Amino acid sequence: MIETFFQMFEYEFMLRAIIVGVLVALCSALLGVTLVLKRYSMIGDGLSHVGFGALCIALAMNLAPLTVSVPVVVIAAFLLLQISENSKIKGDAAIALISSTALAVGVIITSTTTGINSDVNGYMFGSILAMSDADVLVSIILSVAVLVLYVVFYNKIFSVTFDESFARATGTKTKMYNTLISLLTAITIVIGMRIMGAMLISSLVIFPALTSMRVCRSFRKVVVTSAIVSIVCFLTGLFVSFAYSLPAGASVVAVNAVAFGIFSLIGIIKRKVS
Amino acid sequence: MPMISCEKVYMSYDSTKAVEGVSFSVEKGDFLCIVGENGTGKSTLLKGILGLQKLNSGTIVFSGIKSGEIGYLPQRTVVQKDFPASVWEVVLSGRQTKGFRLFYTPEDRKTARENISLMGIDDIKNKPFNELSGGQQQRVLLARALCATQKVLLLDEPTTGLDPFVTAELYKLTAKLNREYGVTIIMVTHDIKNSLEYANKILSMEHDGDFFGTTREYLKTPAAKRIFGGGIDD
Numbered sequence: 001m002i003e004t005f006f007q008m009f010e011y012e013f014m015l016r017a018i019i020v021g022v023l024v025a026l027c028s029a030l031l032g033v034t035l036v037l038k039r040y041s042m043i044g045d046g047l048s049h050v051g052f053g054a055l056c057i058a059l060a061m062n063l064a065p066l067t068v069s070v071p072v073v074v075i076a077a078f079l080l081l082q083i084s085e086n087s088k089i090k091g092d093a094a095i096a097l098i099s100s101t102a103l104a105v106g107v108i109i110t111s112t113t114t115g116i117n118s119d120v121n122g123y124m125f126g127s128i129l130a131m132s133d134a135d136v137l138v139s140i141i142l143s144v145a146v147l148v149l150y151v152v153f154y155n156k157i158f159s160v161t162f163d164e165s166f167a168r169a170t171g172t173k174t175k176m177y178n179t180l181i182s183l184l185t186a187i188t189i190v191i192g193m194r195i196m197g198a199m200l201i202s203s204l205v206i207f208p209a210l211t212s213m214r215v216c217r218s219f220r221k222v223v224v225t226s227a228i229v230s231i232v233c234f235l236t237g238l239f240v241s242f243a244y245s246l247p248a249g250a251s252v253v254a255v256n257a258v259a260f261g262i263f264s265l266i267g268i269i270k271r272k273v274s
Numbered sequence: 275m276p277m278i279s280c281e282k283v284y285m286s287y288d289s290t291k292a293v294e295g296v297s298f299s300v301e302k303g304d305f306l307c308i309v310g311e312n313g314t315g316k317s318t319l320l321k322g323i324l325g326l327q328k329l330n331s332g333t334i335v336f337s338g339i340k341s342g343e344i345g346y347l348p349q350r351t352v353v354q355k356d357f358p359a360s361v362w363e364v365v366l367s368g369r370q371t372k373g374f375r376l377f378y379t380p381e382d383r384k385t386a387r388e389n390i391s392l393m394g395i396d397d398i399k400n401k402p403f404n405e406l407s408g409g410q411q412q413r414v415l416l417a418r419a420l421c422a423t424q425k426v427l428l429l430d431e432p433t434t435g436l437d438p439f440v441t442a443e444l445y446k447l448t449a450k451l452n453r454e455y456g457v458t459i460i461m462v463t464h465d466i467k468n469s470l471e472y473a474n475k476i477l478s479m480e481h482d483g484d485f486f487g488t489t490r491e492y493l494k495t496p497a498a499k500r501i502f503g504g505g506i507d508d
Contacts, residue, residue, distance in 0.1 A: 170370070
């Protein structure tokens with residue numbers, strides 16, 4: 001078992017997946033807390049579908065996947081935020097509209113060009129082989145940027161998440177911070193969907209936050225626990241997939257689901273005891 | 275010059291007219307209660323004062339305070355019901371208004387501690403906010419608002435959902451802030467009885483017209499007579 005664990009680090013593609021995966025797991029866990037609490041859980045899902053559409057277009061046009069999908073998904077994130085704030089179509093419905101449209105565009109483009117080949121399959125359900133060296137570099141830079149911004153604005157993010165009207169009334173530029181959060185989310189989703197797959201990446205955003213909220217009762221504890229849970233689950237999932245030749249993204253989600261179950265149980269016991 | 279003066283303010287809510295030509299002014303140290311039926315634009319007016327919503331016309335002029343120097347006690351939101359946050363985190367977040375900070379300064383912490391003591395919630399400082407009773411939650415939010423400013427507090431129906439005993443306590447606490455600490459209070463409320471006891475000014479927003487004046491003058495209005503059957507004399 002331990003031997004297999006260390007074997008995992010001997011392959012270059014595994015190392016890449018571990019580096020990028022851990023960073024993405026960390027970013028998505030941090031942002032996930034805010035998104036879940038703001039009732040924006042489905043934004044991650046919507047954005048990943050937009051990302052899928054963008055990847056299909058990039059593939060059909062023979063362009064670099066990240067250079068196409070990052071800007072497209074960022075624009076979609078701004079749009080979604082605007083719509084959920086102002087328009088008569090409510091947030092969740094707007095997300096469903098945009099995400100299914102993007103998915104449809106992706107499928108149409110794929111079927112008229114390459115067909116559902118292994119690349120497209122990789123976009124949908126993730127592939128640890130998908131990352132090139134350039135992708136890894138871009139991913140590292142972007143996720144470090146996400147982390148730094150999150151830490152720098154941690155206190156602001158708390159007050160904007162907890163009580164937007166109070167924050168706005170007392171002079172915080174809440175719109176800017178909402179925009180920042182959706183920008184960071186968009187970047188995290190795009191980077192993460194290469195490994196996790198468009199269909200599965202949103203779980204990385206939602207699961208760790210919900211898992212830690214079963215047990216923790218302060219914002220800081222929830223944030224820190226989410227980050228730890230997310231990384232542990234990712235590494236465990238990747239290891240399981242490596243050891244038993246299972247798909248990586250799906251394994252990570254499965255491990256997250258188990259962790260959620262365990263934490264729920266601990267939460268119930270904790271409340272019974274106290 | 276009044277601390278806040280509103281002149282012929284018009285505002286709309288979901289494209290229907292909500293606030294129609296309201297004028298009033300608040301002096302330093304006032305305790306103003308904004309009363310009136312549902313749907314007369316009380317909360318919308320509050321949003322106008324706070325700069326959360328644009329005025330259609332009219333002016334709101336501040337003197338001696340800047341926007342952002344107004345403490346606010348919003349109606350509690352759905353988000354807060356299952357939000358994991360400790361009392362300490364919530365109170366401290368009131369200090370965010372003092373500009374950007376990577377970490378809270380010792381002064382921030384001191385102010386937060388003082389306001390927690392002032393609200394009498396030292397013993398629940400480390401408790402999760404969402405597990406507190408309604409009255410305790412309001413005290414926490416008051417402490418947070420005081421961290422933002424000691425000059426003026428705007429309270430939006432703070433006693434909704436509280437039992438009469440807790441409601442009375444919250445009024446007393448607010449009155450204490452007003453009288454002993456000189457905090458100007460503007461409160462939107464349905465609770466006319468308590469308003470009359472503590473407020474020195476009343477803004478009554480009714481569908482058939484507004485009234486603004488001292489509490490004494492308010493008692494002589496038709497609206498007050500309708501509520502109290504004209505049985506109250508001074």
